[in-house]
Amino acid sequence: MKKILALFFSLQAGLHALYLGNPAEPELIDEGFFIAQDSLFSVKAGYQGDIVFNRRLKAQDGVDGSMDQFAMHLNQGVVALNFIDRAEGYVSFGALDADFSHRLDGERREYHAPDRWTVGGGLRILLVQWNNTCLGFNGGYQFSEPHVQWVAVDGLSYDSHARLIYREWQIGFALSHTVDLFTPYLGVTYSDVDASLERISADIGTPSHFKMVSRERIGMTVGCSLSSGKKVDLNFETRFFDEQAATVSGNIKF
Numbered sequence: 326m327k328k329i330l331a332l333f334f335s336l337q338a339g340l341h342a343l344y345l346g347n348p349a350e351p352e353l354i355d356e357g358f359f360i361a362q363d364s365l366f367s368v369k370a371g372y373q374g375d376i377v378f379n380r381r382l383k384a385q386d387g388v389d390g391s392m393d394q395f396a397m398h399l400n401q402g403v404v405a406l407n408f409i410d411r412a413e414g415y416v417s418f419g420a421l422d423a424d425f426s427h428r429l430d431g432e433r434r435e436y437h438a439p440d441r442w443t444v445g446g447g448l449r450i451l452l453v454q455w456n457n458t459c460l461g462f463n464g465g466y467q468f469s470e471p472h473v474q475w476v477a478v479d480g481l482s483y484d485s486h487a488r489l490i491y492r493e494w495q496i497g498f499a500l501s502h503t504v505d506l507f508t509p510y511l512g513v514t515y516s517d518v519d520a521s522l523e524r525i526s527a528d529i530g531t532p533s534h535f536k537m538v539s540r541e542r543i544g545m546t547v548g549c550s551l552s553s554g555k556k557v558d559l560n561f562e563t564r565f566f567d568e569q570a571a572t573v574s575g576n577i578k579f
Contacts, residue, residue, distance in 0.1 A: 344572045345512045345546045348461025348499040351451045352410035355554040357578035367407045371576035375399040378569040381540040387532035395425040417445040421469045432479050438489050441471030457503040466494045490521045512546035541567040
């Protein structure tokens with residue numbers, strides 16, 4: 326069984342991309358509620374709350390230049406299938422809302438997309454372990470298609486029938502170390518966003534559609550998990566460089 330380390334990382338930077346998670350996550354909870362500890366497979370369920378203060382994107386195909394801001398809030402339930410405490414396949418489903426803005430012909434254009442479904446999934450693998458230190462891999466994908474409720478031009482708001490199609494994938498590697506109840510970790514990611522805004526009304530003087538893609542693809546993650554190794558864990562993570570973001574998550578092992 327693994328117990329978890331108290332080591333604090335401090336970085337002078339803004340708060341990055343999809344939630345990376347602790348590389349020790351596949352073995353973080355050693356004992357579940359019902360499934361035997363020596364079972365080949367086990368199941369975990371949990372919650373993941375993400376706040377993206379600003380995803381660094383640039384506009385193209387109709388609107389050129391950097392987006393002033395692209396903020397999102399995601400609340401998701403997560404189910405993971407664990408294999409011998411070394412690998413996990415997971416799926417997530419929940420709600421996403423987004424607020425983003427840019428400038429066109431000297432005018433500020435703002436967009437609001439309220440809560441709409443989002444779905445994701447991925448694979449987390451514990452690659453190498455040295456006593457209480459481990460190196461892991463995580464690859465993930467997220468998709469959502471929210472309706473844009475309103476568009477504002479220099480503060481004047483218009484109802485909208487536009488829709489946002491948001492896709493993002495990411496791969497990352499992270500290193501963690503455990504002592505007592507704490508497992509801090511540090512990771513590096515490569516991610517890519519492909520987002521399209523479609524069916525924009527011609528009344529506001531914006532092209533009927535445009536794309537948004539990643540301005541920065543390399544990010545860094547700092548996080549820490551808390552667990553006694555029995556039944557539950559709690560995790561907090563911040564991400565920066567390619568975006569400013571933070572995530573709180575928790576899991577229960579059955």
